[in-house]
Amino acid sequence: xxxxxxxxxxxxxxxxxxxxxxxxxxxxxxxxxxxxxxxxxxxxxxxxxxxxxxxxxxxxxxxxxxxxxxxxxxxxxxxxxxxxxxxxxxxxxxxxxxxxxxxxxxxxxxxxxxxxxxxxxxxxxxxxxxxxxxxxxxxxxxxxxxxxxxxxxxxxxxxxxxxxxxxxxxxxxxxxxxxxxxxxxxxxxxxxxxxxxxxxxxxxxxxxxxxxxxxxxxxxxxxxxxxxxxxxxxxxxxxx
Amino acid sequence: xxxxxxxxxxxxxxxxxxxxxxxxxxxxxxxxxxxxxxxxxxxxxxxxxxxxxxxxxxxxxxxxxxxxxxxxxxxxxxxxxxxxxxxxxxxxxxxxxxxxxxxxxxxxxxxxxxxxxxxxxxxxxxxxxxxxxxxxxxxxxxxxxxxxxxxxxxxxxxxxxxxxxxxxxxxxxxxxxxxxxxxxxxxxxxxxxxxxxxxxxxxxxxxxxxxxxxxxxxxxxxxxxxxxxxxxxxxxxxxxxxxxxxxxxxxxxxxxxxxxxxxxxxxxxxxxxxxxxxxxxxxxxxxxxxxxxxxxxxxxxxxxxxxxxxxxxxxxxxxxxxxxxxxxxxxxxxxxxxxxxxxxxxxxxxxxxxxxx
Numbered sequence: 001x002x003x004x005x006x007x008x009x010x011x012x013x014x015x016x017x018x019x020x021x022x023x024x025x026x027x028x029x030x031x032x033x034x035x036x037x038x039x040x041x042x043x044x045x046x047x048x049x050x051x052x053x054x055x056x057x058x059x060x061x062x063x064x065x066x067x068x069x070x071x072x073x074x075x076x077x078x079x080x081x082x083x084x085x086x087x088x089x090x091x092x093x094x095x096x097x098x099x100x101x102x103x104x105x106x107x108x109x110x111x112x113x114x115x116x117x118x119x120x121x122x123x124x125x126x127x128x129x130x131x132x133x134x135x136x137x138x139x140x141x142x143x144x145x146x147x148x149x150x151x152x153x154x155x156x157x158x159x160x161x162x163x164x165x166x167x168x169x170x171x172x173x174x175x176x177x178x179x180x181x182x183x184x185x186x187x188x189x190x191x192x193x194x195x196x197x198x199x200x201x202x203x204x205x206x207x208x209x210x211x212x213x214x215x216x217x218x219x220x221x222x223x224x225x226x227x228x229x230x231x232x233x234x235x236x237x238x239x240x
Numbered sequence: 241x242x243x244x245x246x247x248x249x250x251x252x253x254x255x256x257x258x259x260x261x262x263x264x265x266x267x268x269x270x271x272x273x274x275x276x277x278x279x280x281x282x283x284x285x286x287x288x289x290x291x292x293x294x295x296x297x298x299x300x301x302x303x304x305x306x307x308x309x310x311x312x313x314x315x316x317x318x319x320x321x322x323x324x325x326x327x328x329x330x331x332x333x334x335x336x337x338x339x340x341x342x343x344x345x346x347x348x349x350x351x352x353x354x355x356x357x358x359x360x361x362x363x364x365x366x367x368x369x370x371x372x373x374x375x376x377x378x379x380x381x382x383x384x385x386x387x388x389x390x391x392x393x394x395x396x397x398x399x400x401x402x403x404x405x406x407x408x409x410x411x412x413x414x415x416x417x418x419x420x421x422x423x424x425x426x427x428x429x430x431x432x433x434x435x436x437x438x439x440x441x442x443x444x445x446x447x448x449x450x451x452x453x454x455x456x457x458x459x460x461x462x463x464x465x466x467x468x469x470x471x472x473x474x475x476x477x478x479x480x481x482x483x484x485x486x487x488x489x490x491x492x493x494x495x496x497x498x499x500x501x502x503x504x505x506x507x508x509x510x511x512x513x514x515x516x517x518x519x520x521x522x523x524x525x526x527x528x529x530x531x532x533x534x535x536x537x538x539x540x541x542x543x544x545x546x547x548x549x550x551x552x553x554x555x556x557x558x559x560x561x562x563x564x565x566x567x568x569x570x571x572x573x574x575x576x577x578x579x580x581x582x583x584x585x586x587x588x589x590x591x592x593x594x595x596x597x
Binding site for chain 1: 440443444446447449450451453454455456457458459460461514578
């Protein structure tokens, strides 16, 4: 049984359909990525799964349970955490306060302290900056913090919305190293990226979205070697 | 260890402050200007902090403070007017509907509760609005409350647009210790607000202020928390209103105009959005300046035979407005920014002893 299963999801804003019936699955312990151009519906997919937007049709299953009608709060509690696009750390709170906000719904105080130490172990840079305001961190550090904050909810699935957006190439490398680290700790990651090349290299399985539909899917290697993908997303021309 | 030390030091500082305030009243006498400033400044400090909880910490731009103060003040006055005096106060309404009297302490709490109840009721529709729209809606609410209180139909309850008086005031409850009483009441309330701000809930409020979407993604129920901040802020505004009534000695709905809300907003901005200590300091500064230090501008002044131009009744307010414009233009972060007095210097040094959040 897959960890997350989405079937025939339709979402519309006003009269416009952003998602026109998409289905996909995320297996436990894998990195799964959705790639596609601007406006393909990638972010809408994430927002619908996390309950910020409600779908018109279709169901979402998490660990076999139907979570389509859950509110955001309950979805976070079931174990889905989101790292929002543009990082969105709480700029006027300290790094430590940001992490504590991540644990907001949890009641297990002792374990929370352990988890903070665990996040600090993963990202020693955050520990150094524990008392600094999150707004003063660099872009890469903010992304680490956004991931750390999401981990504080003790999720089974982390969804990341364009984590490499607006970051320097070297920092992007760091980000993908972080994603790999997450996978190594047994976390399942659903990743949305415009940086198709990096995403396809990092992922176990990938779906390609175009204007509200899923048009292709396959393992990272399969898609990397597909000519259609190379032409559309990787900037390699098939004509010689 | 360090945390305990800090706590003891701050408690000692507060105690010293209270002692000084008490000393002022003992040496200057209750009628002095200094005592007036201390009384009114403390009351305004509480109201400013309650507004800051909403505007500075939760990021909800609300302008309903005068309305909630009005509810609190009227609840207090109506419930505490002595039985023997009711016939005289409610002379146009046959002694009024309320035919009992309660002590001033329970009345103070009920004043807060009444304001909180109103906040809970209007919060449900109004808190779905954002930014300017919320400000307009709350401002409108405050005006409506004022109009309703003055309405003749409920005159037997509120005495219409006539004065409410002869309820227990600072001077007759605590003769000679008015300042200490005000400081204690306000101190307890602000202490409670500080505890709230430093709790998990306070952190959630600040998260909502910084980024609503991210806060929601972390599982924080936006509406629930906004409602909570709104109700708690109004509770303390209600108590503040009741204390203001005690300070004034008589009460009329007409004085709770929106200009009162702006005065408080001004204090909050001058003190720094998101700083409790800033609000408190700005409040005493504001009251001292407007009630005392700038009074001389209102009276004619002669230097030898030369009459200083412009000095005439009302000129004080002109100067005051200029000062405010200067503050808003050049010191936009206020006295404290979003820091607290006890944090200065601590946040820069990464390992500093900033109050544990």
